[in-house]
Amino acid sequence: MTVRVQAEPVDAGAELNGFAQDRHDVGAVVSFTGVVRDTQGDLQEMLIEHYPGMTESAITKIADEAVTRWDLADVLVIHRYGPLKPGTPIMMVATAAAHRAAAFEAADFLMDYLKSRAPFWKKEVTSKGAAWVAAKDADEDALKRW
Amino acid sequence: MTVRVQAEPVDAGAELNGFAQDRHDVGAVVSFTGVVRDTQGDLQEMLIEHYPGMTESAITKIADEAVTRWDLADVLVIHRYGPLKPGTPIMMVATAAAHRAAAFEAADFLMDYLKSRAPFWKKEVTSKGAAWVAAKDADEDALKRW
Amino acid sequence: MNVVYFAWVRERIGLPQETVQTDAATVNDLIAELKSREERYAAAFADTSALRVALDQELSDFDAPLAGVTEVAFFPPMTGG
Amino acid sequence: MNVVYFAWVRERIGLPQETVQTDAATVNDLIAELKSREERYAAAFADTSALRVALDQELSDFDAPLAGVTEVAFFPPMTGG
Numbered sequence: 001m002t003v004r005v006q007a008e009p010v011d012a013g014a015e016l017n018g019f020a021q022d023r024h025d026v027g028a029v030v031s032f033t034g035v036v037r038d039t040q041g042d043l044q045e046m047l048i049e050h051y052p053g054m055t056e057s058a059i060t061k062i063a064d065e066a067v068t069r070w071d072l073a074d075v076l077v078i079h080r081y082g083p084l085k086p087g088t089p090i091m092m093v094a095t096a097a098a099h100r101a102a103a104f105e106a107a108d109f110l111m112d113y114l115k116s117r118a119p120f121w122k123k124e125v126t127s128k129g130a131a132w133v134a135a136k137d138a139d140e141d142a143l144k145r146w
Numbered sequence: 147m148t149v150r151v152q153a154e155p156v157d158a159g160a161e162l163n164g165f166a167q168d169r170h171d172v173g174a175v176v177s178f179t180g181v182v183r184d185t186q187g188d189l190q191e192m193l194i195e196h197y198p199g200m201t202e203s204a205i206t207k208i209a210d211e212a213v214t215r216w217d218l219a220d221v222l223v224i225h226r227y228g229p230l231k232p233g234t235p236i237m238m239v240a241t242a243a244a245h246r247a248a249a250f251e252a253a254d255f256l257m258d259y260l261k262s263r264a265p266f267w268k269k270e271v272t273s274k275g276a277a278w279v280a281a282k283d284a285d286e287d288a289l290k291r292w
Numbered sequence: 293m294n295v296v297y298f299a300w301v302r303e304r305i306g307l308p309q310e311t312v313q314t315d316a317a318t319v320n321d322l323i324a325e326l327k328s329r330e331e332r333y334a335a336a337f338a339d340t341s342a343l344r345v346a347l348d349q350e351l352s353d354f355d356a357p358l359a360g361v362t363e364v365a366f367f368p369p370m371t372g373g
Numbered sequence: 374m375n376v377v378y379f380a381w382v383r384e385r386i387g388l389p390q391e392t393v394q395t396d397a398a399t400v401n402d403l404i405a406e407l408k409s410r411e412e413r414y415a416a417a418f419a420d421t422s423a424l425r426v427a428l429d430q431e432l433s434d435f436d437a438p439l440a441g442v443t444e445v446a447f448f449p450p451m452t453g454g
Contacts, residue, residue, distance in 0.1 A: 011163070012159075012162055012163060012175075013158075013159030013160055013161075013162045013163035014159055014163075015159075016158055016159045016162050016177065016179070017157070017158060017159035017160075021233075024183070024184040024185070024187065024232060024233060025183060025184075025185050026181050026183060027180065027181055027182075027183035028178065028179070028180060028181070029158075029177075029178070029179040029181060030176065030177070030178050030179075030253075031162065031175075031176070031177045031179075032174065032175070032176050032246065032249070032250070033162070033174070033175040033176075033177075034173065034174060034246070034454050035172050035173055035174070035175060036173075037170070037171060037172065037173035037244060038170040038171075039170070039171050039244070041170065049379055049380055051377070051379060051427070051430070051446060051448070053430050053444075054427060054430035054431075054446070057430060058430075058432075079453060086170060087167070087170060090454070091453070091454060098183060098185070100178065100180070100257055100373070101288075103178075104178070104250070104253070104254050104257075107176075107250070108250050111246055111250075111454055114453050114454045115451075115452070115453055115454035116450065116451055116453075117432070117451065118451060118453040118454075119379070119427070119446075119448065119451055119453070120451055120452065120453030120454075121379055121380035121448065121449065121451065121452055121453075122452045122453075123380070132380055132381050132449065132452075133452045134449075134450075134452070135449065135450030135451065135452050140450070142247075180373050195298055195299055195302075196372075197296070197298055197346070197349070197365060197367070199349050199363075200346060200349035200350075200365070203349060204349075204351075225372065236373070237372070237373060246454070257373055260372050260373045261370075261371070261372055261373035262369065262370055262372075263351070263370065264370060264372040264373070265298070265346070265365075265367065265370055265372070266370055266371065266372030266373075267298055267299035267367065267368065267370065267371055267372075268371045268372075269299070278299055278300050278368065278371075279371045280368075280369075280371070281368070281369035281370065281371050286369070
């Protein structure tokens with residue numbers, strides 16, 4: 001299991017290619033990449049704040065839970081903090097398993113929990129100013145699926 | 147939308163990094179990579195046979211259906227044929243959307259349909275000989291989810 | 293009519309494709325005709341529940357009519373992905 | 374006791390962390406104490422349903438006891454991923 005919290009950019013392709021490479025029992029790898037979205041075409045940057053002491057332990061706890069629930073060969077979670085440009089990855093998750101159902105479900109589970117239970121906060125900076133991204137009820141509701 | 151059926155190896159990381167790069171409305175990218183699994187440690191190679199005339203059109207039809215059902219910015223499907231070594235990608239799927247639910251569901255849907263509706267057949271070659279991989283009832287049942 | 297075979301169907305019949313002169317009205321009729329010809333066809337088509345058929349490269353059914361069809365493909369359930 | 378703030382809670386209170394001398398028994402008691410001090414705390418803690426609390430870096434509840442706790446963190450609902 002790999003958990004990284006970093007200011008540096010994430011090369012999702014390189015991470016994917018390096019993930020679960022030595023496991024011969026892996027038949028399915030699922031990756032999720034969260035990207036800084038700029039729907040209005042007005043986003044200058046996204047600032048990610050986090051809780052340094054708590055972040056890695058909170059993510060590790062979520063990843064441990066995924067490993068308990070599904071038969072996974074490996075799990076990867078990388079989350080950035082600091083200023084991010086539109087179109088760049090904010091974070092990525094990867095899961096490896098013998099079969100696709102476990103890999104898909106575990107990645108979906110990890111994303112739902114990282115979204116609402118890992119201590120990160122997003123602020124969007126546009127020409128109109130800066131504003132914290134509000135949590136969505138739908139994201140909290142998504143946790144009830146698991 | 148990109149659909150490719152090829153004998154050449156798939157560089158999943160390079161494909162992921164090149165996917166949906168120019169779309170500013172993309173917040174979520176999901177990829178699935180199917181890997182040649184060698185649980186018994188006895189697999190020499192996997193042979194993938196396909197139906198050249200039908201393969202691309204069948205995959206395109208499945209991808210079109212995904213685009214109809216979910217709000218996707220882009221879809222990628224690559225499937226190999228020919229002899230494959232253990233640990234190498236057989237195929238990959240990627241989906242890009244504004245939000246994660248659409249990207250996850252569409253990738254999951256694509257995999258279920260590619261598994262049972264795209265004209266590929268797998269044969270495993272071990273020290274004991276060669277054997278066609280049997281379709282699983284569970285894979286056919288999975289289609290009922292959609 | 294062009295008839296093509298894949299995977300173990302191809303192996304049992306011993307060739308990947310052939311041209312068949314037939315007046316068979318449906319896929320089932322064509323199968324009956326092929327089975328009556330030689331043992332290798334009887335072996336390949338012994339259990340059609342283990343087979344799938346495509347007409348002109350579209351998945352179809354065993355009771356589908358063959359009128360206007362130029363290519364029939366027989367193969368086991370697909371195992372892609 | 375070390376008290377830390379994140380996101381708009383930090384901005385409203387105007388600092389990322391501070392040491393607070395308190396005998397507050399629970400998180401709610403601590404909040405009441407802070408709100409009575411200065412307007413910026415009253416503004417930040419006006420609606421605790423819009424807040425989350427962590428005790429020693431574990432998510433917790435507003436009625437949780439503070440005995441033995443060395444770090445209390447206040448922040449809005451998380452928006453990671």
